[in-house]
Amino acid sequence: MSMWVPVALSRDVPAGTTLGTIVQDREIVVWREEGGALHAWEDRCPHRGMRLSRGFVRGDRLGCLYHGWRFDAGGACRLMPAHPDGRIGASARVGSYFCAEAGAVIFVSLEKDGCGPQGDGTARPLRSMTLLAPVATVRSAIAAGLPDGLAVAVQQVGACETVLHATLAAEHAGLAAEMDFFLRDLRTRTEAGA
Amino acid sequence: MIGLAHAVVPQDGLAADLPLLVDADRRIIGLPAILAHLGTRAPDWLPPAAVPWLSFCAHAARALGEARAQSLACGVVAADTWRAGWAAMVAVEDHLDAQARAGFGWIAGARPSLAEPALLPAIALSGDGDIDHRGFPAVRRWLRMARALPGFVTMPGMGEFV
Amino acid sequence: MKPCDDPVALDDWYAIDSAATLDSMARRQILLGHEVRVWRDESGVARAVTASRDLPVIERYGCIFTSLGRPARALVEIAEAAEADRRVVVCGWVAIRSSAGRIVENFLDMAHFPYVHTDILGAEPHTEVGRYATDMRDGELWATGCQFWQPRAGATQSEGMMMELSYRVPSPHIVMLYRVSPPAPHRRDAIALFIQPISETLCRAQPVMWLVDPVSTHLAMLQFEQVIFMQDRIILENQRPLRIPLDPAAEVPMPADAASVAYRRWLATLGLRYGTERAA
Numbered sequence: 001m002s003m004w005v006p007v008a009l010s011r012d013v014p015a016g017t018t019l020g021t022i023v024q025d026r027e028i029v030v031w032r033e034e035g036g037a038l039h040a041w042e043d044r045c046p047h048r049g050m051r052l053s054r055g056f057v058r059g060d061r062l063g064c065l066y067h068g069w070r071f072d073a074g075g076a077c078r079l080m081p082a083h084p085d086g087r088i089g090a091s092a093r094v095g096s097y098f099c100a101e102a103g104a105v106i107f108v109s110l111e112k113d114g115c116g117p118q119g120d121g122t123a124r125p126l127r128s129m130t131l132l133a134p135v136a137t138v139r140s141a142i143a144a145g146l147p148d149g150l151a152v153a154v155q156q157v158g159a160c161e162t163v164l165h166a167t168l169a170a171e172h173a174g175l176a177a178e179m180d181f182f183l184r185d186l187r188t189r190t191e192a193g194a
Numbered sequence: 195m196i197g198l199a200h201a202v203v204p205q206d207g208l209a210a211d212l213p214l215l216v217d218a219d220r221r222i223i224g225l226p227a228i229l230a231h232l233g234t235r236a237p238d239w240l241p242p243a244a245v246p247w248l249s250f251c252a253h254a255a256r257a258l259g260e261a262r263a264q265s266l267a268c269g270v271v272a273a274d275t276w277r278a279g280w281a282a283m284v285a286v287e288d289h290l291d292a293q294a295r296a297g298f299g300w301i302a303g304a305r306p307s308l309a310e311p312a313l314l315p316a317i318a319l320s321g322d323g324d325i326d327h328r329g330f331p332a333v334r335r336w337l338r339m340a341r342a343l344p345g346f347v348t349m350p351g352m353g354e355f356v
Numbered sequence: 357m358k359p360c361d362d363p364v365a366l367d368d369w370y371a372i373d374s375a376a377t378l379d380s381m382a383r384r385q386i387l388l389g390h391e392v393r394v395w396r397d398e399s400g401v402a403r404a405v406t407a408s409r410d411l412p413v414i415e416r417y418g419c420i421f422t423s424l425g426r427p428a429r430a431l432v433e434i435a436e437a438a439e440a441d442r443r444v445v446v447c448g449w450v451a452i453r454s455s456a457g458r459i460v461e462n463f464l465d466m467a468h469f470p471y472v473h474t475d476i477l478g479a480e481p482h483t484e485v486g487r488y489a490t491d492m493r494d495g496e497l498w499a500t501g502c503q504f505w506q507p508r509a510g511a512t513q514s515e516g517m518m519m520e521l522s523y524r525v526p527s528p529h530i531v532m533l534y535r536v537s538p539p540a541p542h543r544r545d546a547i548a549l550f551i552q553p554i555s556e557t558l559c560r561a562q563p564v565m566w567l568v569d570p571v572s573t574h575l576a577m578l579q580f581e582q583v584i585f586m587q588d589r590i591i592l593e594n595q596r597p598l599r600i601p602l603d604p605a606a607e608v609p610m611p612a613d614a615a616s617v618a619y620r621r622w623l624a625t626l627g628l629r630y631g632t633e634r635a636a
Binding site for chain 2: 449450451452453554558559560586589590
């Protein structure tokens with residue numbers, strides 16, 4: 001069974017930005033180098049526990065907002081600005097996970113998964129929408145039927161918080177406004193019951 | 195940001211929603227009056243299409259500000275206050291997402307207007323009131339664009355890097 | 357919220373309200389998970405009680421202090437508070453969803469100035485933190501010989517300067533900063549942060565400043581400190597875990613963290629449990 005969890009639309013984590021998210025109850029930061037490479041790490045700086053999702057991207061490094069510790073693509077700290085010439089120990093590193101993009105969606109897996117995530121390579125991003133409803137409620141509302149051409153990847157974020165990452169098949173791209181209307185109605189229905 | 199000389203007078207109270215603008219010899223109190231005044235001085239920033247959005251922004255800013263004020267005072271936000279703040283954020287997200295779909299990057303259209311400063315501080319600081327930006331990608335995109343505007347000045351709670 | 361039963365936490369003085377705003381209408385405060393009512397009686401004396409007993413009260417430094425236990429030591433002596441020519445700024449209470457230990461550490465830390473208080477207390481590339489000394493004096497933790505380049509050290513400053521700083525932690529929930537006063541370099545400004553733990557992971561805190569500054573308006577000095585405080589609050593509310601870890605292996609320090617390392621060691625020596633994460 002695939003362990004890939006959708007966390008964002010690719011478009012919503014552009015180069016040079018970070019996003020904090022939750023995957024199976026763990027706080028994860030997804031961030032994209034200025035050159036485009038994507039990473040998913042534990043959302044916690046090993047120094048004083050600051051959320052890295054509040055940090056900043058410079059080139060291919062992620063900087064922690066608190067003291068500017070700079071981490072390379074592998075999660076190793078390469079600079080502590082308070083000691084620019086200092087030695088950096090091996091314990092100064094961030095735990096990393098697996099991420100991949102498919103069908104305009106970013107997926108994260110906490111464990112190595114032989115197969116990548118599944119997705120329609122021609123899908124167009126529509127929007128990510130947060131619903132204050134339990135994932136079971138949302139899944140059963142979706143099971144009742146989606147309009148043709150709309151695909152939704154579901155992410156459980158909390159007991160009463162679910163995110164839908166919605167994409168459109170290419171040939172239905174002209175129906176974006178209608179699909180958005182459907183999603184907003186879905187949101188109203190699922191939140192009302194919650 | 196708008197290219198006018200002005201003095202912003204500090205106000206007491208961390209949750210004060212009574213900003214004061216001093217422009218030459220005039221003292222203007224309150225966000226709606228300030229925006230109306232700036233609109234007369236810099237009409238490019240208040241085209242007719244933007245005017246209806248000012249009250250939308252004022253309402254959203256008030257709801258988010260209330261959540262922030264409660265959090266600052268006692269560390270907890272009452273459930274209905276939080277829901278009102280969340281609903282305001284959702285309304286802003288829905289609007290900015292629809293604007294982006296129509297090819298517009300800003301609240302009132304293709305160009306930034308006074309609707310931006312009307313809403314920006316409350317949105318930027320919403321995390322103080324427990325309403326994170328993580329669930330609102332259109333808002334995040336708008337904040338990034340606003341930060342890139344010439345003359346944009348950071349303020350407490352935003353920092354250069356957030 | 358579980359009332360605190362940790363004697364190390366209980367046997368200390370805590371600020372729980374402001375002197376200037378206290379009147380005959382009783383206010384409900386929560387200290388260490390215990391409900392405390394505080395008011396001014398008919399003679400104007402500040403009083404504090406729990407449901408079952410009277411508490412000792414000290415009105416000083418613009419605050420109302422009390423204790424739920426039996427403090428072994430007197431409330432901190434702040435000499436600058438007695439100097440009549442200083443501007444006294446009582447900055448107001450702010451609630452912070454964090455532990456007292458994390459709040460103290462953030463106050464002791466300089467390495468974050470260029471990143472959290474950009475262009476005010478620090479700026480790239482002046483990020484280096486030189487060696488400084490820490491020691492215990494009379495049961496209080498001190499960090500001295502601290503230096504940092506600051507673009508705007510105070511409300512009067514619009515140019516950068518190398519600032520000399522000292523830090524003092526007279527008790528686990530009170531922390532102070534002394535810095536050379538820019539308008540009067542032979543004297544030091546004193547800034548105290550009084551922390552009221554409501555629970556292990558929720559506090560209120562109030563900065564109080566005694567400044568040598570004949571120029572700035574009260575509002576300018578107040579706003580300067582409030583800006584700093586709001587920026588720190590964002591950090592504090594985004595640190596995990598919320599409780600301060602006392603196990604040296606839990607987090608990775610750097611040399612600039614000497615004061616934080618000494619503070620954590622001190623808390624462990626005192627046996628403080630409330631608000632801390634201990635080794636498993």
